[in-house]
Amino acid sequence: MFAQHGLTVTIQLSGVKHNYKVFRELCRDVEVAAVVKADAYGCGLSGILPTLWGLGCRTYFVAHLHEGILLRNRLNSAAVYVLNGLLPGSEAAYRKYNLRPVITSQQQLDDWCRYCRQQGWSGGAALHLDTGINRLGFRLDEVADIADLSARDLACFDLILSHFACADEPQNPRNTAQIDSFTWARRTLCKIPKASLASSAGCFLGPGAHFDMVRPGVGLFGGNPFTAPTHPFKAVAQAFAPLLQIKLHRAGEFVGYGSGTRLEKDTLVGTISVGYADGLPRAVSGLPLRVYFQGVPIRILGRISMDMTLVDLTSVGRLSPQIGDDVEIFGPHRDLNAFARSISTIPNEVLTALGKRASRRYVEDMATADAARNDARPEMFDFVSNDSAGLLEDASGTLVAPAGFGTVYPNPQFSLESSLNAARPEG
Structure with a gap:
């Protein structure tokens, strides 16, 4: 192993495990998805996925269509939602890669329903409701019209979601207002199976904010999502x-x-x-x-x-x-x-902002990081996170590395069953 120029980012996988379990313990009765946009918040999608999959995470959110395609090339059976909406003419790509667009406007809704009817496609999608951040999504006064869609068109969707504006300030009254608005929308759109409002900070607003699914992002990677300095996450x-x-x-x-x-x-x-x-x-x-x-x-x-x-x-x-x-x-x-x-x-x-040219190296625990930087790397592997190759899931549900991709932590065959067992708390 030769010395390298530039930034070396060491990723502690035990920190990711701890942080995911924090959310799972906090949100016991709902699904804990993972937001892995922007190359898993700069930590490297390819290096992070085995750990999240091994913990039982089966639903992922990305921002861009190409991010969804990269993730699909690594996991065959995960549910993958693309947050930034359906751009004109991209419907076939969502079908080809079995990705789920997050629909944010009437034009996108019309285009997606028409495509699903014409192609007989029922791969799933989400509806984004704007409950107060005033960014992407349908206004609340449009929800009733969505509820009046035909049963066939409503069947195109398996999730409604929204996003907190002020969850980083737990006492902000806007949080309660958004929970109330989303609760009303959830009842109105009751034919759509699942609902999700909370990301990292929102998970700490209590069970009333959890609905059917939470979708933590930066908290998984050790980032503090609050304006206050205290948080329960381990460094990653x-x-x-x-x-x-x-x-x-x-x-x-x-x-x-x-x-x-x-x-x-x-x-x-x-x-x-x-x-x-x-x-x-x-x-x-x-x-x-x-x-x-x-x-x-x-x-x-x-x-x-x-x-x-x-x-x-x-x-x-x-x-x-x-x-x-x-x-x-x-x-x-x-x-x-x-x-x-x-x-x-x-x-x-x-x-x-860490950049794609940074060398990302993965250790189980930071206690091994010093040795890792000195080339004693018994528990390390290197990934090029923007490589077109990636982790693949074979027919038996095992993550494997294609030829030339590198070594998968901690061994070339990533057993889902053994990883899930290892991720369960003792006792």
């Missing part, structure tokens, strides 16, 4: 970048683009292999942002460029930093959520 992702160069610069010299940072004293400057192409925003250049070397905070110098960032290593010179040593962007000394707060954003944005 850590990000490190290697040192490319170390140089002593003299007081009065300028560093970085625009010569915007003048050194006030002799400074040991390191260049790390991460930039805005890897999700470290250029806009935070000049802010008092810190990264970590062997647990010690070090400041960023100058402008963040596309592939590189300068850091002040003076305070850690006694630790003898070397080219190739890792610098922590977020991890054990400042987790994902704290890093997101430090750059005035949310963990969703941090994870999904």
